[in-house]
Amino acid sequence: MTATLVAILSLAVLGIPITLAVDRSARGPLLIGTAFLYGSGTVYLVLLTLSIAHIRWTLISITIASLIVFCAATFIARRRAGDVASHHTKPHLLDLAALFTIVCYALYATLAPVWEWDFWAIWGLKARTFLEIGGIDWRFLESRWNTFVHPDYPLLVPLNYDFVALLNGGWSDRWMGLLCVAWAVALALVARSLAARETTPFFAALLALLVAALGFSRYVGLAEGALIAFGGVGVLFIRAALPDDDDIAWRHAALMLGFAANCKNEGLALLVAVTIAIATTSWSRLRKLTPAYALAVPWLILRAAHTLPTDIAEGSTVSRLLARLPYAHQIVMFLAEQLYKPWFWIAILIGILLAPAAARSRERFIFLVTAIQCLFFVTVYFITPNGLRWHVLSSWPRLTAQIAVPITFAVFLMLANSLRPEEDAPHAEDTRPVVPARSDE
């Protein structure tokens, strides 16, 4: 356990100057949450770079490379000293409830060595295989006998496991689940801080509790936890950036979405969904996502160079699509039946209908991204070469969990803020409080 905790702490420390280089004014939960996520993303890039450069992963090589990043980020952060403004997120007694929830998840994630099939057949297997040779084992990924590991999946999560294993001095899956908890905590901290800019400490704390619960993936050891965290934070930062083109929020958003694209193919799909959603309002804003594309590209090049197959694209996708289209109604009904926490989603839909129209229109971006992601997920079911029933049962609850955080965040704030005295009048013009403001009160 010590090695995993030290690894989590190291990632957070590594990420502090990176966060400050992006946003010199970040403090409190925002600083801690984003620092861990940047640390996690950076250590992935470090291990990927070392592997491409044929430098064997050792504690020394990784420490040296990380220190270079750390120093460069510190230098940049110091040069940004001019933009420092005070940030303070006022704590609330209800924050203890979020803490309790997190403790429960930590207990769950560490009940036993990571047990999920997809951990030891995909994410953990890759990490353990790479650790053997101290780098990415392309021969393993290219082997026709190993297509079950989904060789095309990006490697942020396996390489984070490798970082833990290197600190541990060898492979052990006993406490790896703590990393999943750390990703959820990071997401909750960022959500807490962003919510505090828009609502009262009570509602912000309540929302943080909700985000902590939704952000923790029950599928311990899979990449869902990391994807929910990076993707959720990325989308929430874009939401914060949109009203007045806040450059700091754009930078956070682009980097987080880039890392999300390195967690899973759905992260890549999220980046496409965000791109489409932004393009519908302003093409020029897409250039602000350049860091996201830059982060996504290396893995796309590597997987093309090594011709790593994507199972969804096997055979004729068009013929599968045409064969299933006549059954679209039944497929959609089956998805509705298999929806995880259906009453929760019904409450979200009711919340959207109840919210003031002006608030709804301000959350258009979140609704659009969520809808596009849903469309992507459903389309995949129409073209999957796997048995449709099996594919839905084994993935649909995970996929819906991936998109839950941003829309819940938006709906919650719409409702909570409509209860506040100054927003009693429904359909009021621009009632959203101080998104771009730099005070967290």
Add this chain to the structure above:
Amino acid sequence: MTVRRALTLLCLAAIVVLGVASRLLELPFIDRGWAARTMARYPDRWPDYPLFLEGVRAHTEPGDTIAVIVPAMNWDGGYSYAYYRASYFLTGREVLPLVTPGNVRLQQNFRAAKYIAVFGVGLRSPADVVWRSGRGALLRLRR
């Protein structure tokens, strides 16, 4: 209080309760020993298989090729589990499947493997026993 306001409050409460409610919140108050034992057993169809694979790992070298024979030689009937689990415990070695997902036998992999890890069944082919434990044995085929 207006109807809209009451409904908003109700909806907000429902979102929080439905989003947060989870049996995981009971964890601090239950016997976690039982839960831990259940989860530790959860991945394995045969509880002694991981221990056997650890033994195979200890008796082979990185780079060795190993094929696995188990009671279930049907892909969905258990071979996929045996093969994937072996791949996880035997990283650094190359684990070769003897059956495809379509249940076609892969004789070439049987012949190509340096070792055959046999678990829960016997092997008729002439082979030397490298190591044996419990229900399993690591064999080297006589060429």
